[in-house]
Amino acid sequence: MTEPLLVLDNIKKSYGAIEALKGISFSIGKGEVVALLGDNGAGKSTLVKIIAGGLAPSSGKMVFEGKPFQAKSPSEAKEAGIETVYQDLSLCTNVDVVANFFMGRELTRSVLGIPVLDERRMEAQVAEALASAGTRIPSLRTKVEHLSGGQRQAIELNRFVHWGGKLVLLDEPFAALGVEQTRRGLEMIRHVASQGIGVVIITHIMQQAFQVADRIVVIRQGVVAGDVARKDTSPDAVIAMITGESLTGAGSAG
Numbered sequence: 001m002t003e004p005l006l007v008l009d010n011i012k013k014s015y016g017a018i019e020a021l022k023g024i025s026f027s028i029g030k031g032e033v034v035a036l037l038g039d040n041g042a043g044k045s046t047l048v049k050i051i052a053g054g055l056a057p058s059s060g061k062m063v064f065e066g067k068p069f070q071a072k073s074p075s076e077a078k079e080a081g082i083e084t085v086y087q088d089l090s091l092c093t094n095v096d097v098v099a100n101f102f103m104g105r106e107l108t109r110s111v112l113g114i115p116v117l118d119e120r121r122m123e124a125q126v127a128e129a130l131a132s133a134g135t136r137i138p139s140l141r142t143k144v145e146h147l148s149g150g151q152r153q154a155i156e157l158n159r160f161v162h163w164g165g166k167l168v169l170l171d172e173p174f175a176a177l178g179v180e181q182t183r184r185g186l187e188m189i190r191h192v193a194s195q196g197i198g199v200v201i202i203t204h205i206m207q208q209a210f211q212v213a214d215r216i217v218v219i220r221q222g223v224v225a226g227d228v229a230r231k232d233t234s235p236d237a238v239i240a241m242i243t244g245e246s247l248t249g250a251g252s253a254g
């Protein structure tokens with residue numbers, strides 16, 4: 001077990017009469033990839049929104065890096081290093097890769113006492129960040145609108161790493177991507193985790209979970225139905241946790 005980054009302790013959430021989360025407890029370690037699985041309506045998105053400050057829990061506690069933590073907004077979570085990378089991406093499509101990377105954090109240099117954008121230094125830093133992650137973008141001066149969904153996702157993840165992100169949440173990140181882009185995305189997730197960053201990935205594709213995750217957490221009807229190391233489980237066992245049906249004898253289900 002790696003050092004815990006985020007600990008969820010008995011998180012509950014009701015929407016009026018609907019109790020979407022009925023006391024969720026598990027933890028995410030530094031550098032650990034946790035795949036969050038569960039049927040439609042199980043409560044996965046609700047949980048991720050609570051972690052990322054987009055939704056307040058009805059009750060329960062979170063401990064982040066050893067301290068009580070509850071972001072009141074996504075920007076507060078982001079400041080703490082917790083961010084969701086969404087499918088509908090947060091990049092500005094009408095400016096280039098470098099501008100997106102440094103949005104609001106531009107580097108400047110002084111020319112006759114006047115600060116001007118230090119484009120060369122920014123471009124060099126972006127190039128270095130992408131190269132170390134194995135991300136290939138033909139030109140960093142390409143406007144993001146001309147890039148593929150997979151390239152955009154890679155830029156977002158690289159940006160997250162570059163600015164000291166600590167925990168990234170991905171809700172069905174590959175739903176709109178092709179096979180090759182998905183393969184690169186999964187590689188990128190392993191790269192992100194190798195930097196000591198925690199990753200929570202929601203996916204309904206079992207194969208993706210088994211390819212990328214260190215641990216698999218299953219949510220069923222608002223409760224944790226399973227929390228297992230990937231190496232200690234099997235797709236059949238995880239399906240049984242998702243559906244709530246018992247697995248009759250190892251490997252005999254399905």
Ligand SMILES: Nc1ncnc2c1ncn2[C@@H]1O[C@H](COP(=O)(O)OP(=O)(O)O)[C@@H](O)[C@H]1O
Nearest residue numbers: 015018020038039040041042043044045046047
């Ligand atoms: N804004 C909302 N208002 C009312 N009910 C909601 C809302 N969001 C989600 N729910 C309900 O909460 C439960 C969990 O939903 P969700 O977290 O989206 O599940 P999942 O992401 O696992 O499919 C479902 O029963 C869903 O209908």
Ligand SMILES: [Mg+2]
Nearest residue numbers: 041044045046
């Ligand atoms: Mg969902």
